[in-house]
Amino acid sequence: MTFHQPVQDTPLLRVTGLTKHYGARIGCADVSFDLYPGEVLGIVGESGSGKSTLLASLAGHLRPEFGRIAYDGRDVLAMSETERRRLSRTDWAYVHQNPRDGLRMGVSAGGNVGERLMAIGGRHYGDIRAKATDWLGRVEIAADRIDDRPSAFSGGMQQRLQIARNLVTAPRLVFMDEPTGGLDVSVQARLLDLLRGLVRDLGLSVIIVTHDLAVVRLLADRLMVMKSGHVVEQGLTDQVLDDPQHAYTQLLVSSVLQV
Amino acid sequence: MTDQAYNFAYLDEQTKRMIRRAILKGVAVPGYQVPFASREMPMPYGWGTGGVQVTAACLVPEDRLKVIDQGADDTTNAVSIRKFFQRTAGVEVTEATAEATVIQTRHRIPETALSEGQILVYQVPIPEPLRFLEPRETETRKMHELEEYGLMHVKLYEDIARHGEIATSYAYPVKVEGRYVMDPSPIPKFDNPKLGGNAAIQLFGAGREQRIYAVPPYTQVVSLDFDDHPFVASKAPHDCDLCGASESYLDEVITDDQGSRMYVCSDTDFCATRQEAGHHGRLGVPQFSSKKIAKSLEGFCAAEGVTE
Numbered sequence: 001m002t003f004h005q006p007v008q009d010t011p012l013l014r015v016t017g018l019t020k021h022y023g024a025r026i027g028c029a030d031v032s033f034d035l036y037p038g039e040v041l042g043i044v045g046e047s048g049s050g051k052s053t054l055l056a057s058l059a060g061h062l063r064p065e066f067g068r069i070a071y072d073g074r075d076v077l078a079m080s081e082t083e084r085r086r087l088s089r090t091d092w093a094y095v096h097q098n099p100r101d102g103l104r105m106g107v108s109a110g111g112n113v114g115e116r117l118m119a120i121g122g123r124h125y126g127d128i129r130a131k132a133t134d135w136l137g138r139v140e141i142a143a144d145r146i147d148d149r150p151s152a153f154s155g156g157m158q159q160r161l162q163i164a165r166n167l168v169t170a171p172r173l174v175f176m177d178e179p180t181g182g183l184d185v186s187v188q189a190r191l192l193d194l195l196r197g198l199v200r201d202l203g204l205s206v207i208i209v210t211h212d213l214a215v216v217r218l219l220a221d222r223l224m225v226m227k228s229g230h231v232v233e234q235g236l237t238d239q240v241l242d243d244p245q246h247a248y249t250q251l252l253v254s255s256v257l258q259v
Numbered sequence: 260m261t262d263q264a265y266n267f268a269y270l271d272e273q274t275k276r277m278i279r280r281a282i283l284k285g286v287a288v289p290g291y292q293v294p295f296a297s298r299e300m301p302m303p304y305g306w307g308t309g310g311v312q313v314t315a316a317c318l319v320p321e322d323r324l325k326v327i328d329q330g331a332d333d334t335t336n337a338v339s340i341r342k343f344f345q346r347t348a349g350v351e352v353t354e355a356t357a358e359a360t361v362i363q364t365r366h367r368i369p370e371t372a373l374s375e376g377q378i379l380v381y382q383v384p385i386p387e388p389l390r391f392l393e394p395r396e397t398e399t400r401k402m403h404e405l406e407e408y409g410l411m412h413v414k415l416y417e418d419i420a421r422h423g424e425i426a427t428s429y430a431y432p433v434k435v436e437g438r439y440v441m442d443p444s445p446i447p448k449f450d451n452p453k454l455g456g457n458a459a460i461q462l463f464g465a466g467r468e469q470r471i472y473a474v475p476p477y478t479q480v481v482s483l484d485f486d487d488h489p490f491v492a493s494k495a496p497h498d499c500d501l502c503g504a505s506e507s508y509l510d511e512v513i514t515d516d517q518g519s520r521m522y523v524c525s526d527t528d529f530c531a532t533r534q535e536a537g538h539h540g541r542l543g544v545p546q547f548s549s550k551k552i553a554k555s556l557e558g559f560c561a562a563e564g565v566t567e
Binding site for chain 1 (some may be wrong): 392406409410412413416417419420421439485486487488
């Protein structure tokens with residue numbers, strides 16, 4: 001299910017032959033794909049299939065041994081650390097599975113959202129606060145909670161706060177690592193609905209890692225299926241889910257519980 | 260007279276040389292925290308072991324030393340450190356700011372303007388300004404390296420969100436020469452404007468944390484703030500009750516359990532000098548002066564071996 005405008009023809013992110021080993025073990029091997037502006041790419045696979053390794057390598061948290069990552073025509077792996085960190089503060093965003101990893105738990109909700117603004121030079125308190133209030137509204141957190149700490153929030157609210165904190169600088173590329181993990185199904189549904197709206201409105205490019213096929217069915221335009229560090233199948237989401245070709249994908253699709 | 264059991268100024272020459280190297284590096288890179296091999300000193304951490312080591316490395320026999328604790332010359336910390344250097348280095352000591360060549364201070368900058376040739380040594384408990392926001396040392400070092408100081412403003416943001424103004428009143432973060440963000444040690448933010456453009460060399464020593472940093476003379480030091488919430492060097496809105504000074508930093512002293520209180524200069528030398536010059540405050544002619552008390556007790560508790 002896609003709602004956005006037709007994608008442009010130059011890829012935002014071009015990944016070729018990305019390989020990351022943990023000693024002798026394979027983290028992920030020879031992964032190549034293009035991500036176009038406004039496109040949502042889902043990565044699915046069982047635990048240990050290398051999807052989180054892949055995401056961390058893409059986002060610069062891990063250093064892959066081989067391969068190239070080109071963002072907007074610039075070689076990410078050849079960048080200086082200053083440049084890469086600036087990129088990850090402005091153009092990129094990373095939504096952690098556990099909001100505790102992505103939030104500052106000792107800092108108020110407003111401060112959490114404002115941090116990225118201040119990191120890129122925001123020095124006007126009134127402006128920062130207005131923007132934070134606006135973003136809390138967009139992720140359906142009441143404005144009067146702006147001075148509460150995330151520890152006073154429910155799990156779903158924390159996750160929404162983490163999303164607001166990441167999107168406030170209007171990034172172009174968002175990495176999400178199981179954003180709905182650990183939430184109950186009704187909260188999951190609302191979060192997915194919210195994410196879908198934000199992705200559509202802001203024209204974000206997203207790489208979303210999950211083991212939940214319902215999440216990718218709802219959000220992703222394209223799908224990559226990983227097993228043992230390798231990509232075994234990729235294609236349009238509906239195509240892959242409705243007509244899986246690889247044996248592992250068939251197994252994955254057929255193991256979804258029906259209520 | 261020096262206690263001959265010790266090397267001059269307590270530390271051995273190799274240690275002083277190592278500390279001087281760290282000081283020189285600190286002066287060359289203003290605001291940068293230089294690691295040094297802090298020694299065990301004959302006083303507990305938190306009592307100024309960092310400042311004492313820096314002072315020991317700077318002292319020469321011709322120096323005149325002044326030691327203050329919260330501005331006062333006659334509080335425990337100041338008295339014991341002064342006595343320590345009288346005994347181990349045999350240097351002259353003084354309470355007059357203008358006469359001192361080396362001033363070791365805890366949590367204040369003297370009111371009297373410092374001049375070229377003077378060295379001001381600060382005792383620093385926690386040198387890392389980002390510590391309470393980012394507990395990982397590896398990460399804060401990276402942040403200094405890459406000049407990622409947005410987080411410092413998050414702290415100020417939190418202040419305004421919670422208190423309506425920047426409530427940080429001491430250890431107020433500053434940016435040195437447009438590069439490093441520095442913790443000026445827990446001096447009141449009233450003293451922050453004196454950090455920049457100061458004629459004296461300012462050295463900061465953190466013993467437990469093993470860091471030395473410096474602000475060379477006439478360095479630009481800017482207190483961080485927001486455009487719509489500018490930095491204000493605040494003090495209690497009173498005059499000194501002893502000397503009547505309106506422009507000095509004040510201590511509040513509770514005088515009984517009926518809510519009476521008085522405000523006195525935290526800089527005792529400044530206050531006493533003014534009183535001697537005939538100024539007096541709300542409480543009229545002073546009933547006591549720290550200098551007079553010190554003089555009257557001199558015969559009883561002057562440091563051993565001190566020759567006047």
